[in-house]
Amino acid sequence: MMLPLAAAMTLACVSPWQPDLGDGRYRNPVLYADYSDPDVVRVGDDYWLTASSFSCVPGLPLLHSRDLVNWTLAAHALPRLVPEEAFASPQPGKGVWAPAIRHHAGRFWIYYPDPDFGLYVITAADPRGPWSAPVLVQAGRGLIDPCPLWDEDGRVYLVHAWAKSRAGINNVLTLLRLDAGGTRVEEDLGVIVDGHALPDYSTLEGPKFYRRDGWYYIFAPAGGVKTGWQSVFRARDVRGPYEARIVLAQGSTAINGPHQGALVDTPKGEWWFVHFQDLDAYGRVVHLEPVVWREGWPVIGSDPDGDGRGEPVLTHRKPTLPPEPRATPPTSDAFDSPTLGLQWQWPANPREGWFSLTDRPGALRLHPQAAVAPLSLAPYLLLQKFPAPTFVVTTRLELPSPGLGQRAGLIVAGEKSAWMGLQRSANGVEIVRGGDPAESPAVVSTAPAATGAIFIRVTVREHGCCEFSFSSDGHTFSPLGGLFTAVPGRWIGAKVGLFNDATNVSVAGPADFAWFRVEPLP
CATH class of the missing domain: 2.60.120.200 (Jelly Rolls)
Incomplete structure (x- = not known):
């Protein structure tokens, strides 16, 4: 006998993980799911998060929140991977690596890398779509993790890292200057941060570019996915030289390799940092950390000894934002819609009739x-x-x-x-x-x-x-x-x-x- 649909779906509204504790506090991870290499942008009262999707289709998920704790899955920016023929079958570890999402000139921009083809950009007026077709900004193997910056003088810059598996080099960050449209490289400004020149640095990657109070900041992880840390580099000139500081590490916590994510603010001037933690079969889950600024440097998470190098928090008060109902990305599906739920993905570009x-x-x-x-x-x-x-x-x-x-x-x-x-x-x-x-x-x-x-x-x-x-x-x-x-x-x-x-x-x-x-x- 078939279980009645109403009974079958009764528990569907009960999420197996709830980050909002209901008392003004939250617990980490705020997303106990594999939203790898997250980046977040605030536009007005809304926060939009995207993440790596590798060869899973559709790619580039778009999650929405108004309090940085309760997230819903709103769309995907990449309905199919390009080039189409390259992803007709699963390509483990290939495809869409760490993206960056920004809002500029009334549009949302996502720059993303494919380590086998180069750096792409897509845009949309609404993050729920439709998104433009991918434009190849810079072709080449091993170019990864791009992030743009629209400077005050109108110039457009793009910082990116390198994958040694394709390019033969890594642990350095390169700066490009783009045309006004943000779709073509006009000048290669070379390496601006060299991890080889820093003590004990390896696998410097995942840069995120910001400007604040006359400083250029590059947030970038190093040390590897499972055991690394979050560094910040700052300079008065976009080309450097950049000072370096480690601002977040595991410390005394059980949160291994806390790094690679996004710095965001609130309308009331609070600062927060979103990053991942690698949990093997569970993927790279997403944490939220408070941020304070001290002498021009961010201090992320808890800093019990006051040395400026924070460590992750397990629970914390929620951001000072209007209260939002509890929300998590969808999981259960009654299959009563004309389209598949947003939670579903294929390991390759799907074919008609599946x-x-x-x-x-x-x-x-x-x-x-x-x-x-x-x-x-x-x-x-x-x-x-x-x-x-x-x-x-x-x-x-x-x-x-x-x-x-x-x-x-x-x-x-x-x-x-x-x-x-x-x-x-x-x-x-x-x-x-x-x-x-x-x-x-x-x-x-x-x-x-x-x-x-x-x-x-x-x-x-x-x-x-x-x-x-x-x-x-x-x-x-x-x-x-x-x-x-x-x-x-x-x-x-x-x-x-x-x-x-x-x-x-x-x-x-x-x-x-x-x-x-x-x-x-x-």
């Missing part, structure tokens, strides 16, 4: 795709980010027509994956717990299926420990197969989602998912 929300009203229909091994590299996986340290995902799957060699189900995907679902073989319909720890997908365990419909669940506990289970009635669930520890993908966290494939697509049928429910771990 799915339908109208073939069977009130359900997501995934059409069968030719099976790819390992499954973790399949382009047709419909995925979303892990939303919390612990959570439960449940869905109802039905295979309405026969199809030998077909399998469909619920998957946890990273560089390795595990899944549970239905498989049609010579033995009939089986419940299968599978995975791809080796070069080809492997069946871990099977159980007989009474019908072509099943409830599937994955329970994710601390440290990404996943247990799959199934049910015929939606109430009593039985585990199948052993535990699976989620692992990240290439520069991204693990994801959870749905799939339908077959060894022979011509004889396979669709897979219908009635809903997708994400709720807190009891």
